[in-house]
Amino acid sequence: MGSAAVCEAPVTRSASACEDRRITRSKRALRQALIALLEERGFDSITVNDLCDRADLNRGTFYNHFRDKENLLAVFEDEVMADIAALQERMQRISLADMLAYRVAGTPLPLLVDLFDYLREQSDFLHAVLGPGGDARFAPRLREAVCENLVQNILHEKYRTNPTAFVDYYVAFYASAYLGIITRWIERGTLESSEDMARIAMRLFFIKPGESIEL
Template sequence: MRNINPDLRVIRTKESIRHALVELINEKGLEAITVKDITTMAKINRGTFYAHYQDKYDLMIKCEEDIMIDMSKITKQNYPSVIAALETDSQNLAPFSFAVSLFEYLNINSGFMKAVLGPKGDLSFQTRLKQFMWETLYGNNPNAFLKEENFLVPGQYLAAYMGTAIIGVIQQWLESGRKESPQEMARILTNLTVNGPYFAAGLKK
């Protein structure tokens, strides 16, 4: 991935910077943070920060990229089984196992994810995450999960609907303290997605 140059000082510095970033986002929100805040909390010199990152946005993007890479890996691991499930008659189970993997990952990285997806987090990350989700579901590849010729609404709105809805459920889970297990969250999310919110609200027979 990046340079394999693990000078211990660099590792320590970057770790304390990223730890401080999460703390500060939860405390005062991304936009209120100054580079000085970060370096004070990380107990490093301000000049050292600039030796590693251009500014706080550069730091954010680097952190977020790591998350996206992980998510790509999870997606690729789950891809074959989901495709297989979709081709059988147990369609409803197809997204379930994938959703479990997703929530398990979020659970492990909940510190950063809660901060960055929370109400004081990074709006641009949500935009990129939506884009990533849509490409996962409906990418360039010929055997994508979704095929536009079957859509009942324009693809862009289907994408926006699904992407934001999924992120919304994730946000709520992180925000309310992750009381449900990843399995339970996967059940909730697939129920909402497969049957729709109208049904899940008890408004439909």
């Protein structure tokens, strides 16, 4: 009864805030339900009823916010991509010289630390979506938004403005490698710290064939 009294407050702003909290709780519950069900049975086998049962919500609440399960997944994926987009402006200011300077100093690049911090926060969702029961279309989006942008931004200007076929392959090679680093880290349960992962990412960019494989 206590919570009902709060929600029935006569002040419009209070009522609106209460409604906002209900919406947030409902979406959070559906997100957690989606993650659990993706891990258990895969997206193709999930129904709206499954999501509602797991989230302890009725179908009406689900359809107040989402058209179907595909829309639910897309909304949560887009939220992650929007957060990552906020880091892209900082990526555009990184140069190869910056990375090398931090590498020589033995200090992780702050942007990479922030990136891995965010990926850790989202690791449950990313593990489910990038896994065998998730969405095969999401990995290429993540590779393009994070890995390709990062690699392209540290190229010399002449390669960015007029890329050759070889440069395209170069970017694709390193972008796929960095996606592999992210995926492997998430699969392993994000055991390493964000600082260590930033150092690993920087080290792998500068490692040469035949060189000792040490951090």
